[in-house]
Amino acid sequence: MSQTFRIPLLVAALLSFSLLTTAQHSDAVDTAIVSKFRKEGFKNSQVMDILSMLTDMNGPRLTNSPGYKKAATYAKSTLEGWGVSRVYFDSFGEFGRGWFVKKFSLQAMEPAYFPVIGYPKAWSPGIKGTRAAEAVYLDVKTEEDLEKYKGKLKGKIVLFSLPIMPKPAFKPDATRLTDSTLLRMANAAASNRAPGSSRRYIAGPPEMLTYKKWRLCESEGALAVIEGSRGSYGTYYAQGATIPTDPATPAAQRFRPQAANAPEILPQLVVAAEHYNRMVRQLEKGLLVKLELTMETEFTKPEDGFNVIGEIEGSDKKDEVVMIGAHLDSWHSGTGTTDNGVGVAICMEAMRILTASGVQPSRSIRIGLWGGEEQGLFGSTGYVKKHLGERAADSVKLTTEGKKFSVYFNTDNGSGKWRGINMQGNENVRSMFREWLRPFEKDGSATLTLNNTGSTDHVPFDAIGLPGFQFITDPIEYFTRSWHSSMDMYERAVEADLKHNAVMLATFAWGAANREALVSRK
């Protein structure tokens, strides 16, 4: 249908009237306040400075590492500096050891010299000094293949994985959500998952052949194990070290590498695809590949993990809490910019906008910067359990605080512009969110979807029936380039989008803090 659809005048008049009445109900946005937020968030923005402090200066922020603690200290003192009250480090319970890299260098000395791009996997042990060793490619596709490597791995650096060949990038790395995608989201049923939300953060169960490959490397006394990364152009993806585990082991008995009692493992590292594949091809041609590896890593003592909590105290309903949050921790090979320095920067900037605007909300607005998200949502889960409530069998037991808890807005989807919000299957919040989105419609942020998102820190809130939401976010380069990659650096952030998101978050927090009732539960 290409003809313009014309609304008869009478209908238009009726619609105007209806819009007017809608705008007068309790969730109508206070346009004067939003103007203040906008002015503060665009004219005096500090979001990029906050981001640089979290990433360039103090990143990466692996939970319990020195970087995490420095960044937490920076966040605490910065929030306090803005007048945010009761800022403190709140233990979320046992986490395990911190870990960091002191020095890493991998050099391919023969048959052709090149410095190799790569990095240790988190919580991998290091090696002492610089060690020269030959590389062996573990070309194992069946159990029989294991035999040929017996007696051949001692002191060797094992190229463990099958090469992954990057392909030419005929699709752009950076995208924004199209109207078609947003429309599909707007029309989605509650059971749908949001795009990207089904990606798994936690490694799946181990496979038998992989387990046996690890065991072979261990029993033969390999010096170190290298895995080739996915990715291209020198970008690699390094996450937690592998604890070789028999697939029959029940999930509860599997060790995490940060655990104080985790079994000893081999030094493990990841190498960029182009460099890994080159070494494999050299070995496959029968050439001797000689490497020099420097890999000093250090563990800190096991201790509880902690979140950073702070709040803007409410006035008449100060015991009721509206919360915003993002995980402060990151993986370790980049600086954790889009995952999730931007989330923390948006939340901190929203708190700054709220305090700098000199307004006091009715309810308290609290910020939570979580630890241990990357290893399994530990920080937010611990916080919810400690403060808000827990699920016991079929029922939920909320604490006194939990009963007065209104809503949690999470930020963890990369650096793109927020285009609306996922209602997490909660139809009761539609008209409220519609009102709060109104000032951002002209910026392309107008979509409401019943979609669920998962895999991040609103889940523990949602799990005990408290409203927890994430915004619909333009992907930019999140899933293609930056998420968990070595190139999750400051350069991946989109300044204009972060400013927009911080103003929008302040508006949503303000709306929730000042509406008549707590946000409706599902």
Place this chain on the structure above:
Amino acid sequence: MSQTFRIPLLVAALLSFSLLTTAQHSDAVDTAIVSKFRKEGFKNSQVMDILSMLTDMNGPRLTNSPGYKKAATYAKSTLEGWGVSRVYFDSFGEFGRGWFVKKFSLQAMEPAYFPVIGYPKAWSPGIKGTRAAEAVYLDVKTEEDLEKYKGKLKGKIVLFSLPIMPKPAFKPDATRLTDSTLLRMANAAASNRAPGSSRRYIAGPPEMLTYKKWRLCESEGALAVIEGSRGSYGTYYAQGATIPTDPATPAAQRFRPQAANAPEILPQLVVAAEHYNRMVRQLEKGLLVKLELTMETEFTKPEDGFNVIGEIEGSDKKDEVVMIGAHLDSWHSGTGTTDNGVGVAICMEAMRILTASGVQPSRSIRIGLWGGEEQGLFGSTGYVKKHLGERAADSVKLTTEGKKFSVYFNTDNGSGKWRGINMQGNENVRSMFREWLRPFEKDGSATLTLNNTGSTDHVPFDAIGLPGFQFITDPIEYFTRSWHSSMDMYERAVEADLKHNAVMLATFAWGAANREALVSRK
């Protein structure tokens, strides 16, 4: 116009007749021979193996470096193994010193540890051992800015350039030529340049402020100079070292870094954008940036450069020569895959296809693998002057060999599929090329353009009036990612396209070697 255009039957009959007569003239392709080439080039292809030998095993191939010599030796013995005759290293005259990196590692130790991605510029001196030093950002935008760094650079590692911020990639890195682009090329006038051909290989004249910055670093006794690279995701671009030169110096008196008598310069290196910019941001926040630099480079003695030459001897017209070629040398931070391992692999594979097909051409088919292309087309220029002729004032003096020289086909535009050929302003070759393209029309390789291309090794042939051509090539990731970059690795090659190009090159060489006359000059 959406209706199918129907050719009346009579016109169709006339067209068929006209095609038939065209196909019978002297440039008609021998379809049986092309079938042989196709079978050999697709069923028994060795092009990826050759490419891997040139890049993974023996690359990079900076002129006169050990890598260049190893690759030349590999090419020579491989060509000989296929029965190519008179394969030899042919001096192209003075080139200068070879150079290679023995070890390189740059470590950012404070305020946050990370191993820095980067590499020395070619022909940069190294430093002894591993040196710890502070970084200083030379934030110089005017001459007055120079003053603030006096007395502050001694023993420091200078961050020399202004940061270049990569932007999100909303356009794909890899592309193929569209029909619209090909049509524009088909309709182009002779004076047009082909897309990409105007990109400069040789740095422009130095600027006064840049010159003064270099002089300041030298006079203050900096330890090393780092430039931030363009590029993103950890890819950087390292070319030849800068010899600081007063802009008033006449071009003929400027030194090249490979020259034996080049002045002493500071150690120079390039760092990936994300890592360079991070250090600049840290310094701009007032933090101390402590680096550890290991940079061992080695010069080899100055000597002549050489090309690799070989030929398939012709029968009745063996003194007349058809030539194919590509430059063997590369820059030094990747493995020189698309620039220009693929060109050499295509040429070598075409020679293999010709020899393996068991056919003898009428004229001799010669291969030339050039050195020194990246520093100024030295290998091909030297070859043309030594063997074929030279321009003196307004006239050209061809040698006896030059007078019998038919045509040169060059290969140096990355790994994409050949979509036709640039006629280099020579209208006389149109119907000949149209015939030779005929077997490849169905593969999308049918375009003829009068366009000129420049900046590579057919230019010296063209310059003395000998026909020299380059093919129209799909860009894939050439200009966006691989050209002169650290990620010009084997992964950037497109196997199907290289096979296609090798068969096409064999066909063109065969056509030129067996047509009645030498290829028409302009």
